[in-house]
Amino acid sequence: MAAHSAVLSASKIMNPFWVGRLGNTAKVFGTTLIRHRNKTSLTGENIPPPAKYGGRHTVTLIPGDGIGPELLNHVREVFRFTCVPVDFEMVNVNSALETDDDMNNAITAIRRNGVALKGNIETKHTLPASVKSRNNVLRTSLDLYANVMHCQSLPGVQTRHKNIDIMIIRENTEGEYSSLEHESVSGVVESLKIITRNNSIRIADYAFKLARERGRRRVTAVHKANIMKLGDGLFLQCCREVASGYPDITLDSMIVDNTTMQLVSKPQQFDVMVMPNLYGNVVSNVCAGLVGGPGLVPGANYGRDYAVFETATRNTGKSIAEKNIANPTAMLLASCLMLDHLNLNDYASLIRNAVLTTMNETRLHTADLGGQGTTSEVVQSVMRVIQSKGQFTAEL
Amino acid sequence: MMALILFRTFLTCPDACVFQMVQDPTQFDVLVMPNLYGDILSDLCAGLIGGLGVTPSGNIGANGVAIFESVHGTAPDIAGMDLANPTALLLSAVMMLRHMGLHDHADKIQTACFDTIRDKKVLTKDLGGSAKCSEFTAEICRRVQDLG
Numbered sequence: 001m002a003a004h005s006a007v008l009s010a011s012k013i014m015n016p017f018w019v020g021r022l023g024n025t026a027k028v029f030g031t032t033l034i035r036h037r038n039k040t041s042l043t044g045e046n047i048p049p050p051a052k053y054g055g056r057h058t059v060t061l062i063p064g065d066g067i068g069p070e071l072l073n074h075v076r077e078v079f080r081f082t083c084v085p086v087d088f089e090m091v092n093v094n095s096a097l098e099t100d101d102d103m104n105n106a107i108t109a110i111r112r113n114g115v116a117l118k119g120n121i122e123t124k125h126t127l128p129a130s131v132k133s134r135n136n137v138l139r140t141s142l143d144l145y146a147n148v149m150h151c152q153s154l155p156g157v158q159t160r161h162k163n164i165d166i167m168i169i170r171e172n173t174e175g176e177y178s179s180l181e182h183e184s185v186s187g188v189v190e191s192l193k194i195i196t197r198n199n200s201i202r203i204a205d206y207a208f209k210l211a212r213e214r215g216r217r218r219v220t221a222v223h224k225a226n227i228m229k230l231g232d233g234l235f236l237q238c239c240r241e242v243a244s245g246y247p248d249i250t251l252d253s254m255i256v257d258n259t260t261m262q263l264v265s266k267p268q269q270f271d272v273m274v275m276p277n278l279y280g281n282v283v284s285n286v287c288a289g290l291v292g293g294p295g296l297v298p299g300a301n302y303g304r305d306y307a308v309f310e311t312a313t314r315n316t317g318k319s320i321a322e323k324n325i326a327n328p329t330a331m332l333l334a335s336c337l338m339l340d341h342l343n344l345n346d347y348a349s350l351i352r353n354a355v356l357t358t359m360n361e362t363r364l365h366t367a368d369l370g371g372q373g374t375t376s377e378v379v380q381s382v383m384r385v386i387q388s389k390g391q392f393t394a395e396l
Numbered sequence: 397m398m399a400l401i402l403f404r405t406f407l408t409c410p411d412a413c414v415f416q417m418v419q420d421p422t423q424f425d426v427l428v429m430p431n432l433y434g435d436i437l438s439d440l441c442a443g444l445i446g447g448l449g450v451t452p453s454g455n456i457g458a459n460g461v462a463i464f465e466s467v468h469g470t471a472p473d474i475a476g477m478d479l480a481n482p483t484a485l486l487l488s489a490v491m492m493l494r495h496m497g498l499h500d501h502a503d504k505i506q507t508a509c510f511d512t513i514r515d516k517k518v519l520t521k522d523l524g525g526s527a528k529c530s531e532f533t534a535e536i537c538r539r540v541q542d543l544g
Contacts, residue, residue, distance in 0.1 A: 224432070256436055257436050257438070258439060260437075260439055260440035263443070264440055281411045282411060282436055285414045285415040286414045289414065289415030289416070289419045290418055293415065293419060294415055313411065
């Protein structure tokens with residue numbers, strides 16, 4: 001009865017679009033969930049996903065291709081060792097198959113659990129244009145509109161530039177990744193880049209809210225509005241509109257080519273950056289390269305109701321798969337972001353500190369950082385550090 | 397005389413390319429790409445070698461028509477004061493000479509320019525020196541003369 005009345009009150013407050021869709025789920029999961037879902041999903045107010053039984057969370061795990069499966073196995077190993085109250089529901093998405101069943105299963109599982117940890121699913125260039133990238137399908141189906149990447153210089157990693165601390169917020173669902181291409185005349189292909197006012201306002205709002213929460217002073221909008229006057233012009237205009245509601249934060253803008261040049265010469269000038277999809281792809285990879293490479297930086301994809309965590313640069317790493325040389329740092333830190341999202345902050349800090357200690361103090365580095373360590377050695381070192389903190393753990 | 401050129405298609409997405417470029421640009425030799433990626437990557441690489449003040453460029457069209465230009469700004473604040481760094485435009489002119497087949501002249505001027513910069517004795521302000529534009533140019537001319 002209580003659940004029923006809560007659903008009714010939720011229906012009145014919430015966007016009518018969502019009411020029908022949440023009805024049954026709400027009755028199953030009780031009133032607490034509904035009160036949580038009543039809150040607007042502000043970035044900092046972590047809304048724990050609903051799949052919590054007996055104090056344990058269930059998270060969807062998508063191994064992906066290349067180094068994904070082995071790195072996620074290591075994550076499971078570390079979680080098991082640290083007795084983290086998270087159970088993984090593994091869903092395999094095979095990039096070789098032509099049917100969409102496995103993708104639909106994965107999406108359903110994430111809808112059920114609310115949170116996922118994934119490796120990158122390979123997108124072959126040779127497939128026909130009608131076959132969309134599976135990673136892209138996942139992002140758009142779940143409306144994971146914000147891709148967030150935090151690039152920080154690590155003291156234990158040798159890089160040309162130091163003291164980098166940049167947050168990159170990338171629009172994740174439209175732009176150049178709309179997968180709308182056609183060839184009306186043979187040999188002439190037209191691709192549509194979609195920029196909408198709604199999504200631009202949404203992502204700009206996310207960026208400013210995040211900046212305010214983290215005490216950041218400046219947001220830089222990256223664009224190419226001198227050439228794409230309507231598309232990027234709209235994006236920039238939306239950023240300016242949102243900025244007017246945040247007088248404590250400065251908005252400036254920079255053209256994407258100048259941005260990459262500034263990033264490689266003076267990266268310390270950047271604070272928070274917000275941009276459409278393709279520029280986000282390029283800028284986040286530049287920043288990952290600046291702080292030490294793709295093996296170090298975790299990434300998060302946030303939507304209104306779901307969150308998916310992965311490595312920031314989304315590489316399958318086919319050439320180094322199953323050789324025990326991949327850097328597990330990015331995936332382990334991504335799993336820590338996931339634990340923070342689940343409000344398991346103590347476990348998140350424990351594992352994160354252990355990873356950073358291994359990186360900065362023990363300086364056990366894998367080959368991508370110029371070291372000699374194997375993936376398993378790094379993971380073992382992380383677990384030893386966790387054990388040394390006196391936490392209750394399983395056998396090493 | 398045909399030289400054997402090693403052509404290895406190294407198909408890479410702009411994202412994979414850029415972090416490799418930032419970490420180890422020496423692995424790349426010649427890159428070919430569509431317009432937008434070229435815009436982004438060319439500025440990125442310019443940043444890696446010291447900025448637009450030293451980066452030459454050329455626009456090649458059909459029938460050998462070409463325009464060579466520096467891609468830095470017009471710098472109105474230092475215009476007419478004999479302070480600007482001529483390197484970008486000079487190296488663009490070197491590219492033009494090569495396009496015209498005047499390789500010997502091109503090599504001489506390029507060597508003289510690089511040696512002047514390497515020596516660090518006569519540098520314009522943006523490169524950390526205190527020489528005027530005309531002094532920098534005179535030094536390059538002197539070296540060209542020495543090269544015979």
